[in-house]
Amino acid sequence: MHHDTDAQTKTHYICQMYEKKPSGRGKPDALVVANTFQYTTAAQAEDRAQRVFAAQQYVGADAYSLVEDLTSDEVGEPNFLVRLGEVPDLEN
Numbered sequence: 001m002h003h004d005t006d007a008q009t010k011t012h013y014i015c016q017m018y019e020k021k022p023s024g025r026g027k028p029d030a031l032v033v034a035n036t037f038q039y040t041t042a043a044q045a046e047d048r049a050q051r052v053f054a055a056q057q058y059v060g061a062d063a064y065s066l067v068e069d070l071t072s073d074e075v076g077e078p079n080f081l082v083r084l085g086e087v088p089d090l091e092n
Contacts, residue, residue: 012038014066015039016061018087018088049062061082061083062078063082
């Protein structure tokens with residue numbers, strides 16, 4: 001996490017990994033979140049995503065940041081640092 005200079009916001013750095021789960025009845029496998037980790041820097045989150053994807057531990061990985069408004073507890077849209085492999089569509 002990073003506290004921004006105005007002390008009204010906080011930036012969170014996230015690495016999220018995905019795996020496929022059988023959907024059954026002839027439907028395609030579902031892409032689900034397998035693990036989520038929070039880091040203090042963008043580089044740490046991006047490095048973790050690259051390492052787990054390269055090790056073929058998961059079918060996909062995202063590293064992104066979120067900015068939280070500390071006065072309202074609202075969180076903005078994700079800012080993707082890296083998207084690797086099979087990841088959810090941005091519209092979902």
